[in-house]
Amino acid sequence: MPEDLFDSEAFYAALNATRLSRQKTWKDVAEEAGVNASTLSRIGQGAKPDVNGLAALLTWSNLRAETFIRGASKKRSEPIAEITALLRADPQLSKQSAKLIEDIVVSTYNKLRGM
Amino acid sequence: MGFRQGFKAESNRIALRVREQMGLSPIDAIDPAAVCTHFDIELIKLSEIDSDSQFLGVDNSPFSAVTVPRGIATAIVHNDSHHPYRQSSNICHELAHCFLGHKCTPPLTPGGERARDGGIEAEANFLGGALLIPNEAAIYILRSGLLPQAQGLYGVSAQMLEYRLRMSGAQRILERSRLKRA
Numbered sequence: 001m002p003e004d005l006f007d008s009e010a011f012y013a014a015l016n017a018t019r020l021s022r023q024k025t026w027k028d029v030a031e032e033a034g035v036n037a038s039t040l041s042r043i044g045q046g047a048k049p050d051v052n053g054l055a056a057l058l059t060w061s062n063l064r065a066e067t068f069i070r071g072a073s074k075k076r077s078e079p080i081a082e083i084t085a086l087l088r089a090d091p092q093l094s095k096q097s098a099k100l101i102e103d104i105v106v107s108t109y110n111k112l113r114g115m
Numbered sequence: 116m117g118f119r120q121g122f123k124a125e126s127n128r129i130a131l132r133v134r135e136q137m138g139l140s141p142i143d144a145i146d147p148a149a150v151c152t153h154f155d156i157e158l159i160k161l162s163e164i165d166s167d168s169q170f171l172g173v174d175n176s177p178f179s180a181v182t183v184p185r186g187i188a189t190a191i192v193h194n195d196s197h198h199p200y201r202q203s204s205n206i207c208h209e210l211a212h213c214f215l216g217h218k219c220t221p222p223l224t225p226g227g228e229r230a231r232d233g234g235i236e237a238e239a240n241f242l243g244g245a246l247l248i249p250n251e252a253a254i255y256i257l258r259s260g261l262l263p264q265a266q267g268l269y270g271v272s273a274q275m276l277e278y279r280l281r282m283s284g285a286q287r288i289l290e291r292s293r294l295k296r297a
Contacts, residue, residue: 012187020189021216023132026155044187084219086212086239088179088205091231097177098223100169105183105222107164108192112157112185 008048011068018061033060083109118238123282126242129214130249141251144269147206150246151191156213158206160195171196180205182212184219200272204243211242244279247271253283 019029026044030037033056035049043049049057058065085105093101131141137153139145151158161168161178170178171194179201180193191209193202217235248256248269256265257280265276280286 009186013184016184016187016189017213017216017219020154020156020213023129023136023154023214025136025153083221084184085222086182086209086217086219086235087222088181088208088236088239090177093177097170101178101181102223104161104164104168104178104192105181108159108181108183108190109185111159111164112183112188112190 005070006048006065007068007070011063012043014063014068015057015061018063029057029060033057118241122238123241126211126238126245127250127283129242130245131251133214133246134249141249142255143252145246146270147203147210147246150210151206154210154213155189156210157188157190159190159192161192162195164192170194180209181222182209182219189213198272200266200270200275203247203270204272204275207246208239208243210246211239214246215239215242241282244275244282247275248279248283250283250285253279253285254288256280257285257289 015029019026024032026040027037029035030040035053035056039049039053054065057063083105087101087105089101090097133150134141134143134145137145137150148158150156162171165171168178175194175196178194179197180191183190183192191206193205193209195202197205212235215235215238217239220232248271252269256262256269256276261268265271266273269276271279
């Protein structure tokens with residue numbers, strides 16, 4: 001089976017960030033984008049949206065589909081290397097504290113269900 | 116700290132929009148955990164991730180909270196060994212990052228040190244406070260003589276209360292109206 005060139009996880013992450021920056025719930029997104037709430041629930045369970053659903057979500061979010069298409073030569077990196085976060089911590093962390101915080105971030109990332 | 120033009124007004128609008136979304140009035144207190152639930156953000160206690168974490172002990176100050184996104188999901192892990200008022204402030208700080216659309220980045224540098232952007236941290240501090248006490252609530256506290264009860268009503272530290280009364284302009288507004296009446 002050919003490798004999936006659409007980076008769903010990156011798209012959903014960007015959609016989720018856009019949703020929160022507009023102070024919207026997923027229900028609001030479904031209503032405003034004109035997609036079924038069930039489409040978003042399926043996405044939440046790991047399914048891919050159909051073309052119409054994808055188009056509606058791209059339009060709602062002003063995101064561009066091509067941003068999420070992996071170049072043919074670009075290998076998918078290990079998800080663990082792509083973990084990002086926003087951290088509230090002491091500005092001057094010891095090496096040991098920094099390592100412990102890294103472990104918290106990785107544990108949390110692994111706890112969340114990816115797409 | 117100099118913010119971009121219009122940032123403070125935008126922050127207050129966000130704080131009011133969040134309340135409106137939750138069926139609350141501008142002067143109502145918010146429960147940060149309820150805000151997370153409303154916006155489909157998973158709130159996790161540090162003790163649930165690692166019950167033996169060093170940050171849950173006497174030396175609990177280095178870690179306050181972290182927001183971790185993955186695909187369609189977002190989680191906030193917070194240090195539940197902090198004072199409840201500080202926990203509220205920590206969670207609202209993380210919510211502020213989300214509501215301001217701050218870009219998540221690798222939290223540590225390749226050298227293992229903390230990566231930090233002072234600009235977005237200052238913005239999250241400001242909105243975090245406004246989420247807890249919007250301008251309207253700050254004015255309400257002073258006008259209604261609720262200062263002695265305000266910490267308990269809004270779940271904030273004395274320092275946060277003083278900060279919000281000052282930053283919201285509530286003190287100035289009240290002084291001006293007293294002068295007019297005099």
